[in-house]
Amino acid sequence: RGDREGSRSVTIFSDVDRELALNALELEGELRQAIEMGGQLRLFYQPIVDLTSGRLAGFESLMRWIHPVHGLISPAHFIPLAEETGLIVKLGEVALAEACKQANLWQAQNPSKSGLFINVNVSPLQLAEPDYLTRIERILEEYGTPPAALKLEITESTVLGDVDRMIFILSALKDMGLKLAIDDFGTGYSSLSYLHRFKFDAVKIDQSFVRAMRQREDNTLIIRMIAELARGLGCEVIAEGIELQGEVQRLSELGCMYGQGYFFSPPRDPDTASRLIEASFNVGQETVIAD
Ligand code: C2E
Ligand code: MG
Ligand code: MG
Numbered sequence: 001r002g003d004r005e006g007s008r009s010v011t012i013f014s015d016v017d018r019e020l021a022l023n024a025l026e027l028e029g030e031l032r033q034a035i036e037m038g039g040q041l042r043l044f045y046q047p048i049v050d051l052t053s054g055r056l057a058g059f060e061s062l063m064r065w066i067h068p069v070h071g072l073i074s075p076a077h078f079i080p081l082a083e084e085t086g087l088i089v090k091l092g093e094v095a096l097a098e099a100c101k102q103a104n105l106w107q108a109q110n111p112s113k114s115g116l117f118i119n120v121n122v123s124p125l126q127l128a129e130p131d132y133l134t135r136i137e138r139i140l141e142e143y144g145t146p147p148a149a150l151k152l153e154i155t156e157s158t159v160l161g162d163v164d165r166m167i168f169i170l171s172a173l174k175d176m177g178l179k180l181a182i183d184d185f186g187t188g189y190s191s192l193s194y195l196h197r198f199k200f201d202a203v204k205i206d207q208s209f210v211r212a213m214r215q216r217e218d219n220t221l222i223i224r225m226i227a228e229l230a231r232g233l234g235c236e237v238i239a240e241g242i243e244l245q246g247e248v249q250r251l252s253e254l255g256c257m258y259g260q261g262y263f264f265s266p267p268r269d270p271d272t273a274s275r276l277i278e279a280s281f282n283v284g285q286e287t288v289i290a291d
């Protein structure tokens, strides 16, 4: 990240023009506190949509830090800090627990819609913890959430530890009944070797490829190839970063079954997300989830 020692630049969502240079140590202490106290760290939920029918299929949960002084801080800033300081382990558990609670609530509110899933982002550093599996098992047990309602999104752009151990952990998670997705696909170094050695349930095509298509319409080769490869391996294909109406049909034709992006909805707070579920299910018509 190339930051000078002891300083870190933090972009605040609510005021993008203002860049605050916050003391990294101070921020670390505050993040630690926020994790312990609860309340400041909240999951927001971004719809994942079936591109052919326009129906809501599930959500990706995305962490937000509502800082008492600095306002909304982007995960792009505090997740790397959490990873550098080891706080990611606890933060990841907080996220999983929160997602379990939300899944249980939505299941209770919409019993006929048991297919709705919540994706939870997992840092490769969490997977590297020796007792990661035990920790996950404990949380699933505590909340009694059906594991199949959760999909763990794993980015492997950071190659950590040996692949064999990673495959062992992923297999164990799958044996627990959890679904697994490979996130930001196409940006990592070992994406292909992972796909070859482990059967993920879903592949998420990185938004940079969708952006490239937005910039030049015929920039579709990589998307088409990833989609074909993923489908050939029996994985669901999700396109990230859909911002325009025209991209929906285009990506569907290129072989992406699901998509998410600002065109459908940005990440929403839990109450707003609940209303999206009710609207899409009660009205029972297509694409009612867009603003
Ligand atoms: P990600 O998992 O790849 O999440 C997708 C990011 O793209 C999110 O950014 C989302 O808000 C953003 N996005 C969605 N639709 C669009 C679009 O149409 N256009 C554009 N330009 N962006 C879009 P966000 O919420 O800022 O999160 C950034 C990253 O932080 C995530 O990337 C993920 O790697 C990490 N992250 C967020 N929450 C967690 C968490 O609970 N645990 C861990 N380990 N990482 C997290
Ligand atoms: Mg993700
Ligand atoms: Mg992603």
Ligand code: MG
Binding pocket: 184
């Ligand atoms: Mg990402």
